[in-house]
Amino acid sequence: MTASTDRHRASQDDKPDRFWRRIEGVIDPFHDTEQEVLPKDAWRFILYFARQAKGPFVLLLITGGLVGAVDAGLYWSIGWLVDLLDRAEPATLFAEHWPELVGLLVLVFVIRASVMVGAAVVEQQIIVPGFFAMVRWQAFRRVIEQPYEFYQNDFAGRIATKIMQGGEAVGDFIVSVLQSIWSFLTFVILATSLLIALDPLMGLVVALWFAGYLMIIRYLLPRLRRAGRATADQRSIFNGRLVDAFTNIVAVKLFDSGRREHAFVRDGLEGFFNAVVRLTRAITTVRAAVNFLNGAMMASVGTIAVWNWTQGTISTGAIAAALGLVFRLNNMSGWMMFNINGLIRSYATIQDATGTISVLPAIRDADGAATMARAKGDIRFENVTFHYGKGAGVIEGFDLHVRPGERMALVGPSGAGKTTIVNLMLRLFDVEGGRILLDGQDIRTLTQGSLRAQFGVVSQEPMLMHRSIRDNIAYGRPGASEAEIVEAARRAAAHDFIVEVADQKGRKGYDAHVGERGVKLSGGQRQRIAIARMMLKDAPILILDEATSALDSEVEAAIQDNLERMMEGKTVIAVAHRLSTIAALDRLVVLDEGRIVEDGSHAELVAKRGLYAQLWKRQSGGFLPGRIAAE
Numbered sequence: 001m002t003a004s005t006d007r008h009r010a011s012q013d014d015k016p017d018r019f020w021r022r023i024e025g026v027i028d029p030f031h032d033t034e035q036e037v038l039p040k041d042a043w044r045f046i047l048y049f050a051r052q053a054k055g056p057f058v059l060l061l062i063t064g065g066l067v068g069a070v071d072a073g074l075y076w077s078i079g080w081l082v083d084l085l086d087r088a089e090p091a092t093l094f095a096e097h098w099p100e101l102v103g104l105l106v107l108v109f110v111i112r113a114s115v116m117v118g119a120a121v122v123e124q125q126i127i128v129p130g131f132f133a134m135v136r137w138q139a140f141r142r143v144i145e146q147p148y149e150f151y152q153n154d155f156a157g158r159i160a161t162k163i164m165q166g167g168e169a170v171g172d173f174i175v176s177v178l179q180s181i182w183s184f185l186t187f188v189i190l191a192t193s194l195l196i197a198l199d200p201l202m203g204l205v206v207a208l209w210f211a212g213y214l215m216i217i218r219y220l221l222p223r224l225r226r227a228g229r230a231t232a233d234q235r236s237i238f239n240g241r242l243v244d245a246f247t248n249i250v251a252v253k254l255f256d257s258g259r260r261e262h263a264f265v266r267d268g269l270e271g272f273f274n275a276v277v278r279l280t281r282a283i284t285t286v287r288a289a290v291n292f293l294n295g296a297m298m299a300s301v302g303t304i305a306v307w308n309w310t311q312g313t314i315s316t317g318a319i320a321a322a323l324g325l326v327f328r329l330n331n332m333s334g335w336m337m338f339n340i341n342g343l344i345r346s347y348a349t350i351q352d353a354t355g356t357i358s359v360l361p362a363i364r365d366a367d368g369a370a371t372m373a374r375a376k377g378d379i380r381f382e383n384v385t386f387h388y389g390k391g392a393g394v395i396e397g398f399d400l401h402v403r404p405g406e407r408m409a410l411v412g413p414s415g416a417g418k419t420t421i422v423n424l425m426l427r428l429f430d431v432e433g434g435r436i437l438l439d440g441q442d443i444r445t446l447t448q449g450s451l452r453a454q455f456g457v458v459s460q461e462p463m464l465m466h467r468s469i470r471d472n473i474a475y476g477r478p479g480a481s482e483a484e485i486v487e488a489a490r491r492a493a494a495h496d497f498i499v500e501v502a503d504q505k506g507r508k509g510y511d512a513h514v515g516e517r518g519v520k521l522s523g524g525q526r527q528r529i530a531i532a533r534m535m536l537k538d539a540p541i542l543i544l545d546e547a548t549s550a551l552d553s554e555v556e557a558a559i560q561d562n563l564e565r566m567m568e569g570k571t572v573i574a575v576a577h578r579l580s581t582i583a584a585l586d587r588l589v590v591l592d593e594g595r596i597v598e599d600g601s602h603a604e605l606v607a608k609r610g611l612y613a614q615l616w617k618r619q620s621g622g623f624l625p626g627r628i629a630a631e
């Protein structure tokens with residue numbers, strides 16, 4: 001086959017795709033607004049999104065109404081057909097009545113099918129893909145702005161579920177109201193009108209039936225809503241426990257010999273079960289009540305119809321139409337209950353989701369926040385207080401000045417506040433008192449993006465994404481060339497092992513994907529990738545929080561020179577428990593209970609015989625390693 005026939009076939013294949021794409025593109029999945037926080041109230045949340053896709057929802061309203069009308073027309077025409085067959089002569093039926101019969105065929109074949117297909121296209125091709133995605137996209141864009149603390153207080157899986165389910169629930173809710181409920185209402189109104197035309201008494205019965213139906217719904221709606229909300233809450237709790245168990249699977253394997261995790265998950269499942277039972281009890285009660293009501297309505301209309309027939313006031317066809325309409329109402333009422341139940345569930349899911357999605361981030365860029373160009377690296381803590389929102393403790397009246405180009409280490413016992421100081425500097429938390437200045441500017445007056453761009457961070461937990469190794473390194477500098485990525489990997493002593501790696505799907509080297517949080521690599525390998533990423537970022541301030549803790553001394557020695565070179569001209573703040581890794585730095589700041597207790601060089605602090613000297617003695621066993629001793 002020639003290239004041109006290939007192209008021709010490809011363009012023909014594209015045609016239906018383009019057709020669908022045009023329809024599916026009516027709602028832009030990535031549309032967004034300027035609104036910083038999404039509405040917290042579930043109703044407002046629904047309306048906020050409905051307003052963003054008015055056109056498709058108006059279409060849905062029209063098709064929903066038409067579906068109800070066509071349905072009523074169809075049942076009416078059954079009566080008409082019965083009457084016609086009753087009157088007409090078989091031999092002349094087609095000759096005399098072909099226009100009406102063709103009209104009926106058109107109604108069944110063309111009109112009904114077109115309306116149904118139209119409704120399906122609007123719902124399935126326009127709203128489901130585009131609208132669901134749009135809600136999820138807007139939710140994601142706001143949730144990702146939440147500060148670190150937000151994620152510390154919730155399960156990642158739970159947050160993700162709320163975004164996924166929230167998008168679906170808003171779409172389902174609106175579709176259900178505009179299509180199912182609206183088509184049902186149209187049908188009820190038309191059926192009642194048609195029955196009134198036959199006999200007002202039949203119309204009255206249906207009107208009374210509808211009033212009773214509404215009363216049942218009204219009575220049970222709040223109960224269903226409460227039970228629905230409880231189910232959603234319990235589902236989240238259960239889901240959270242499952243995610244927690246699977247996320248920390250190693251801890252479970254190592255420590256859970258007594259199968260406590262079973263009990264914990266079982267407890268969650270039991271809570272969910274109890275909530276579901278309350279919900280299903282309410283549903284069964286509704287169904288029982290509706291079935292009795294429907295039975296009464298069908299029996300009454302049937303009796304009235306047959307009575308009228310005996311009196312000769314209505315035709316056989318009218319009985320067929322009347323019974324057809326009320327049987328259809330009976331079927332629809334069950335289906336409506338299902339819809340209303342879905343509606344309540346969706347509403348509860350939305351309420352649950354807005355609790356997470358519609359929250360104003362506790363840390364935001366100030367109005368007119370400045371964008372910092374490359375910093376010199378002068379960091380100043382002025383009388384900083386921070387207690388993680390509690391009354392006291394952690395960091396109290398903390399002052400520290402780190403000069404540009406200074407290489408400093410934070411040292412201190414576990415829990416002294418080293419990581420907290422680093423997190424405050426990165427504005428992962430906001431200070432509760434005092435201020436932190438970067439090159440003389442309060443970090444709260446800078447955009448978070450430009451502030452964090454000044455820092456290259458390697459922490460104990462290297463935070464790798466579930467992507468290729470290349471993407472993980474390039475995360476430090478988007479758009480970096482392949483050569484730059486490989487160079488960074490070499491400097492981090494990572495290149496040699498990277499070229500050997502293969503993932504489960506057979507991708508090799510830099511293309512290999514690291515598992516969720518990099519589980520398929522060793523701790524030291526992950527840390528080297530993180531170091532490569534930091535090297536590539538080339539930020540003016542480096543934060544090495546136990547950056548080499550997972551490396552053996554050989555690998556550490558291999559990258560030491562490169563680390564040294566990278567540190568040149570940069571401000572460095574290191575945190576390490578292994579004092580030998582930081583003893584050579586310019587300045588060691590010793591913390592205890594959130595306060596600076598000593599400040600000086602290694603030699604000065606050893607001579608001082610204070611806390612540092614004690615820590616040092618404990619770690620070095622009383623001896624000074626060669627490299628430090630030589631200084």
Ligand SMILES: Nc1ncnc2c1ncn2[C@@H]1O[C@H](COP(=O)(O)OP(=O)(O)OP(=O)(O)O)[C@@H](O)[C@H]1O
Binds near residue numbers: 152394413417
């Ligand atoms: N998210 C948090 N919420 C509440 N308290 C916290 C939080 N994170 C840390 N803390 C508390 O703050 C104190 C300082 O913790 P931090 O992690 O800063 O110490 P650290 O010196 O880095 O300790 P380590 O050397 O063990 O890593 C500790 O008492 C800790 O319990």
